[in-house]
Every structure is written in C-alpha cells, then in structure tokens.
Amino acid sequence: MSKKWDHRWRVIVFDIPENLKKWREYLRKELKDLGFLPLQESVYITPFPVTGELDELLKARNLRKYFRYLTVTEIDGIDDLQRQFKIK
Numbered sequence: 001m002s003k004k005w006d007h008r009w010r011v012i013v014f015d016i017p018e019n020l021k022k023w024r025e026y027l028r029k030e031l032k033d034l035g036f037l038p039l040q041e042s043v044y045i046t047p048f049p050v051t052g053e054l055d056e057l058l059k060a061r062n063l064r065k066y067f068r069y070l071t072v073t074e075i076d077g078i079d080d081l082q083r084q085f086k087i088k
Contacts, residue, residue, distance in 0.1 A: 005047045005087045011070040012044045
C-alpha cells in the first residue's frame with residue numbers, strides 16, 4: 001500500500017444478530033474491500049484510517065449499533081500483521 005502508516009491499528013469488532021446474517025456477510029466483504037483483514041470471525045483490523053467510509057456504510061444500513069471501533073498501538077502478532085499489510 002502506498003499510504004503512510006501512523007503506527008496505530010484500527011480494529012472493528014461486531015456482533016450482528018443471526019436474523020441479519022445476510023448483512024453480516026455483506027459487511028465482511030465490504031470490510032475486506034476497505035482494506036481490513038480478519039483477526040477472528042467478527043474482528044477485523046487495518047493499519048489505515050477508514051472509519052469515516054465505514055461509518056457511512058453502517059449508518060446507511062442501520063447497522064452502526066452492532067459495531068465498535070478500537071484504535072490501538074500494541075497488538076499481539078504485530079510482525080505478522082506488518083508483513084500482511086506490507087508495512088514496517
């Protein structure tokens with residue numbers, strides 16, 4: 001990626017109810033399209049700020065209440081993540 005990394009990780013945690021399963025699958029795809037990688041099934045991470053774009057998408061689908069944003073500076077397995085995102 002050509003973006004400059006600010007040494008902060010953006011983590012998205014979500015819990016979308018089973019009756020909204022189709023939206024859960026849709027949003028997983030959208031997160032990947034925005035440059036997020038999955039840490040777990042409902043936890044995604046990126047080194048770049050994209051919360052504005054994501055927030056618009058969530059509000060448009062009335063799903064914002066199921067998501068939490070975290071910005072962290074330390075995370076287990078950082079070397080592996082830096083390699084996956086091609087940053088250092």
